[in-house]
Amino acid sequence: xxxxVRRSLREGPYLFVVPALLLFFSFFLYPAIxxxxxxxxxxxxxxxTSLDFIGLKNYVEALRDPLMQAAFRNSLYVAVVSSPxxxxxxxxxxxLVAKKGxxxxxxxxxxxxxxxxxxxxxxxxxWEFIYDSQxxxxxxxxxxxxLGFLTTAWLHNxxxxxxxxxxxxxxxxxxxxxxxxxxxxxxxPKSIPEAAAVDxxxxxxxxxxxxxxxxxPGFGLSIVNTVAGAFTYFDFVFLMTGVSGGGGFxxxxxxxxxxxxxxxxFLKIGYSSAGxxxxxxxxxxxxxxxxxxxxxx
Amino acid sequence: MVDVVLxxxxxSFQEVKAVDxxxxxxxxxxxxxxxxxxxxxxxxxxRLVAGLETVTKGExxxxxxxxxxxxxxxxxxxxxxxxxxxxxxxxxxxxxxxCLKVRKVPKQEIRQKVDEVAELLRIGDLLSRKPSQLSGxxxxxxxxxxxxxxxxKVFLMDEPLSNLDAILRVSMRAELIALQKRxxxxxxxxxxxxxxxxxxxxxxxxxxxxxxQQLGTPRxxxxxxANKFVETFIGTPPMNFVECDLLEKEAILDAGEFRLEVPGYxxxxxxxxxxxKLVVGFRPDKIxxxxxDPPEHAIQARVFVREELGNQAILSMxxxxxxxxxxxxxxxxxxxxxxVWFLPRENSLHIFDxxxxxxxxxxx
Numbered sequence: 024x025x026x027x028v029r030r031s032l033r034e035g036p037y038l039f040v041v042p043a044l045l046l047f048f049s050f051f052l053y054p055a056i057x058x059x060x061x062x063x064x065x066x067x068x069x070x071x072t073s074l075d076f077i078g079l080k081n082y083v084e085a086l087r088d089p090l091m092q093a094a095f096r097n098s099l100y101v102a103v104v105s106s107p108x109x110x111x112x113x114x115x116x117x118x119l120v121a122k123k124g125x126x127x128x129x130x131x132x133x134x135x136x137x138x139x140x141x142x143x144x145x146x147x148x149x150w151e152f153i154y155d156s157q158x159x160x161x162x163x164x165x166x167x168x169x170l171g172f173l174t175t176a177w178l179h180n181x182x183x184x185x186x187x188x189x190x191x192x193x194x195x196x197x198x199x200x201x202x203x204x205x206x207x208x209x210x211x212p213k214s215i216p217e218a219a220a221v222d223x224x225x226x227x228x229x230x231x232x233x234x235x236x237x238x239x240p241g242f243g244l245s246i247v248n249t250v251a252g253a254f255t256y257f258d259f260v261f262l263m264t265g266v267s268g269g270g271g272f273x274x275x276x277x278x279x280x281x282x283x284x285x286x287x288x289f290l291k292i293g294y295s296s297a298g299x300x301x302x303x304x305x306x307x308x309x310x311x312x313x314x315x316x317x318x319x320x
Numbered sequence: 321m322v323d324v325v326l327x328x329x330x331x332s333f334q335e336v337k338a339v340d341x342x343x344x345x346x347x348x349x350x351x352x353x354x355x356x357x358x359x360x361x362x363x364x365x366x367r368l369v370a371g372l373e374t375v376t377k378g379e380x381x382x383x384x385x386x387x388x389x390x391x392x393x394x395x396x397x398x399x400x401x402x403x404x405x406x407x408x409x410x411x412x413x414x415x416x417x418x419c420l421k422v423r424k425v426p427k428q429e430i431r432q433k434v435d436e437v438a439e440l441l442r443i444g445d446l447l448s449r450k451p452s453q454l455s456g457x458x459x460x461x462x463x464x465x466x467x468x469x470x471x472x473k474v475f476l477m478d479e480p481l482s483n484l485d486a487i488l489r490v491s492m493r494a495e496l497i498a499l500q501k502r503x504x505x506x507x508x509x510x511x512x513x514x515x516x517x518x519x520x521x522x523x524x525x526x527x528x529x530x531x532x533q534q535l536g537t538p539r540x541x542x543x544x545x546a547n548k549f550v551e552t553f554i555g556t557p558p559m560n561f562v563e564c565d566l567l568e569k570e571a572i573l574d575a576g577e578f579r580l581e582v583p584g585y586x587x588x589x590x591x592x593x594x595x596x597k598l599v600v601g602f603r604p605d606k607i608x609x610x611x612x613d614p615p616e617h618a619i620q621a622r623v624f625v626r627e628e629l630g631n632q633a634i635l636s637m638x639x640x641x642x643x644x645x646x647x648x649x650x651x652x653x654x655x656x657x658x659x660v661w662f663l664p665r666e667n668s669l670h671i672f673d674x675x676x677x678x679x680x681x682x683x684x
Contacts, residue, residue, distance in 0.1 A: 214405035217372050220392040221399045221476075222419040222466070232418070236409040 055303055062297035068290035081297035091298055093273035094281035095305075101189055101277060102253030102309070108193045109249045110242065113200025118230060120201065121208040132205075136198035143195075147262040150191040154178050178264055181274045188259050188275060195259075196252075200245050207241045208234065243319040247310045254278045254306050278302045322383030322473045323348045324369060324506060329378035331364050338364040340530040341378075346508060346523075351500050354510045355517040355553070356527035362510045365527075366476050369508060371395045382473055398467035399476040402483065404459045406451035412462050413447040419470050437465045440499075457488045464496075468503060475500070475507040481516060493519055514554050518542065526550050548677040551601050551670060557634055557645045559601045563674060566590060566598055573600055577640040581617055583666050589681045590671060597674035606668035607646040609635060611654050614661030623658045637662065 062081050064074045085091050119125060120132045138146060153160045156176035165173050177187045211234070219229045257279045264275045276284070278298065286295030324346040331339040338361045346352045354362035367373045369380060371392030380387050387395055398419075406415050416437060417430045425433075438444040441461045451459055460480065467475055480496065481489045497520050500507045511517050517524050518538040526533040526541065526549075533553075534546035545551040552558045564573035564580075573580045580600065582590065590598070610618055621637035621644065635646045635654060646662060654660050671681045 212403060212405065214401040214403055215407060217392075218399065218401055218405035218466075219407070219418075220372065221370055221395075221397065223393045223396075223422050223470075224418070225393060225422075228422060233407060239409075 055300075058296045058303075059300045061293055062300050064293045066293040066296075068292060077293070081294050082300075085294065085297045085301065090273065090276070091278075091281050094276045094278050094298075095301075097185055097273075097275060098254045098277040098302075100185060101192070101256075102250050104186070105189050105193050105253060106246060106249040108189075109196055109200045110245050112193065112197040113202075113245060114204050114238070116197060116201040117204035117208055118234070120205055132201070135201055138195040139198040139202075141195070143258040144262060146191065146195055147259050150187075150194075150259075151178065151263055154187055184264055184274045188263055191259050191263070192252075192256065200248075203241045203245050204238055207238050211237055239317070239319055242317060243314055246313055246317070250309050250313065251306050254302050257283070278305075322506065323350075324474055324508065325379075325381040326365070326369075327379040327381070329365070329368060329380060330376050331361075331368060331373060332376045337530050339368070342527075342530075342532060343378075344525060344532070344535060346506060348506055349504050350506055351497070351520055351522045352506070352508050353517040353521035353524045354508065354527060355514060355524050356512065356533075357553070358512055360527045361530040362512075362527050363478055364530075366399070366478055366508060366510050369474065370397055370399050370476050396472050397474045397476055398470065398472035400460075400463045400467050400478065400480045402479040404451075404463035404483075406459060406462055406466070408451055411448050411450060412443065412454070412465075415451065415462060416447075416465050416469050419466065423470070433469055437469045440468075441465050456484055457492065460484060460492065464499070468499070468505075471503075472505070475505055477507065477509040479511055480509065482511070482513070489516075496520060515556070518554070526553060528553075544679070545670065546679055548599060548601070548672050548679075551672075551679075555603055557604050557647070559603050559670070560607075560642075560644045561672075562600045562642055562644075564598050564600050573598065575640070575642075578619055578642065579617075580619065580664070583669065585667075586669065586671065586681050598680075599672040599674050599677070601670035601672065602664035602668050604634065604645045604647040606665045607644070607648075608663050608665060609637075609646050609648050609652055609654065610661040610663075611652060611658070615663065618661035618663045620659065620661050623654045623656050623660055626655060635660070 061074075063076060063078060065077045065080075066072070066074055116131070116135050120128050120135075122128065154177035156162060156174070156179070159177070161177065162174040165171060175183060177183050215237075216229050216233060219233045220226075224232065254277060256277070260275055260277055260280055261283070265280050279302070282295045282298050282302065284295075285291045285298065289295075326342055326344050326346075329339055329342045330337065340361075342361075342365060354365055356362045364373060368375055369382075371387065371390060375388060382395065382397070406412075407418065410418065413434055416434050420430045420433065434447065435444070438447055441464060443458060443461050443465060446454060446458055446462070451462065454462065460483070464480070467477075477496075481492055484492060493516060509517075509520065518541075521538055523535065523537055524541055525535045526546075528549050534541055534550045536544075541550060542554055545554060548561065552561075562573075562575050562578050564575045564578070566572075566582075567574050573582060614620075619639060621639040623635055624638045624643060625634075625636040627634040627636075631650055633648055633650060633652070635648055635652070637644045637646060637660060644662065648654075669681075670679065672679055
């Protein structure tokens with residue numbers, strides 16, 4: 024009897040994580056590993072389904088591919104630009120919304136959170152209208168305020184296209200990051216910032232010395248999300264410039280678009296898998312370094 | 321170290337009046353307690369003094385300074401919160417020293433002060449730990465330490481002992497008293513526990529529904545409660561109340577089966593007032609219970625419940641529609657359904673006007 028109880032106590036906890044582990048293994052770990060192996064084969068669905076082993080050829084070729092280099096640069100650019108905006112924007116929004124007795128904060132929170140709930144196809148259409156070169160809102164405003172020399176075809180200009188997409192991306196997801204920080208701020212007992220106020224801390228000091236350190240887990244989640252998103256977020260890039268292929272794929276394609284094009288459009292599964300494996304490694308490494316730096320791990 | 325003056329202070333939250341026209345002067349160096357049931361506004365008073373809430377009406381002075389418009393961080397008061405509110409991401413050392421750090425106190429001096437306080441509160445070996453690694457009692461000490469380290473003008477404590485277990489609470493109570501006497505700083509403490517209030521305070525302010533019920537020393541409040549509310553609130557188990565008519569000729573308090581002769585010293589006071597409806601109160605420990613051979617005027621009752629306390633027991637006795645509680649010695653062996661007789665001790669009756677519930681006469 025006692026032995027049985029002990030055994031079930033020892034094994035019981037593992038039983039509870041089985042469903043989650045099963046999902047994780049079958050939909051995340053297994054595809055990642057199998058993808059790595061596909062990358063070692065010349066699998067090309069145009070030619071058939073043969074899995075002929077070709078060693079690291081795909082991996083070497085992908086590194087030399089100027090389209091992949093461009094996609095990698097673009098992804099890095101998205102990460103570097105969008106992460107600070109989303110993290111800082113989400114954090115300040117959350118602090119504002121959590122502030123006691125601030126007027127209009129409910130309206131503000133609603134406006135910020137709304138785009139998260141909007142279908143991405145609708146969001147990208149709205150922004151395509153805004154960016155339109157002839158009758159888009161931005162160009163119209165620029166012309167009316169005699170800044171006509173600044174007008175451009177925002178989504179079809181190599182210097183502005185990717186940034187324009189980043190703006191849409193950040194506009195959409197600031198609400199999500201606000202929600203992350205807001206939920207943590209709400210979970211901090213009210214007495215803690217109050218104790219700090221009585222202790223003589225200014226409002227700014229309360230934020231920097233008390234609230235921000237307590238938001239650390241939120242920073243972790245938020246940053247991992249933005250960095251991974253820069254490499255793997257598909258919708259806006261594909262919908263706003265990706266369908267047409269941008270300017271020969273190099274202006275706006277991020278890693279996920281490169282993988283998609285090679286794998287799904289061109290059916291070069293082996294080759295695109297090599298790129299996917301690189302993406303996984305890079306995202307993992309970047310997040311590892313960042314989290315280590317922030318001492319979240 | 322200053323006195324604290326509240327002048328006609330009111331605080332409303334939307335429709336609710338949490339504090340209603342409170343005026344009190346708390347003396348320099350006093351251990352002052354706000355006592356009342358939950359929701360009576362006592363914590364709000366504390367928060368008003370701390371600057372965490374702003375008054376709706378009235379004025380608050382710390383010493384000579386009117387602090388109505390002074391933000392919490394500049395009031396130089398210290399507060400111990402009910403949940404201690406230690407900064408969870410900081411070590412105890414950092415918790416204690418943060419208030420000094422933001423005041424730009426030199427590192428050397430901070431170290432020295434933390435060591436002093438840590439020694440005083442016996443938390444020296446905990447300084448490198450995080451609050452979550454401390455027991456409730458240790459957290460409480462740390463919170464007190466954070467309050468005393470910068471020698472504030474006033475200490476505020478919100479139910480400082482309520483999260484501790486019974487044994488620890490009693491010992492911390494004694495330590496708090498000693499600490500306050502030693503530091504000599506004005507201390508305002510909020511509690512709903514009358515024993516805590518009685519044992520620790522120089523003076524007690526009893527509050528109910530945002531209003532002052534009585535202000536006085538523990539002895540005054542116990543012996544001369546101003547009204548029925550204060551009476552119910554002080555003493556465990558609470559005082560017994562019986563509604564009576566005064567039969568003037570015989571000077572007997574009459575409530576059906578409950579007939580009690582009025583002691584001589586009360587007769588004139590009561591007849592002077594010409595009141596007919598009265599409430600008589602007497603404390604459970606001021607009742608003599610007879611299991612047999614009762615004296616002539618003793619009141620007959622039936623034991624309803626017996627609660628054993630060890631060296632004493634609480635007898636609940638039913639008489640008519642009343643339940644009278646009595647604290648008896650262990651050798652009074654009445655069990656439920658036994659017939660007993662009781663008499664409130666002479667000189668222990670408290671008489672209240674039924675309509676206003678204010679005290680007319682009474683004395684211990």
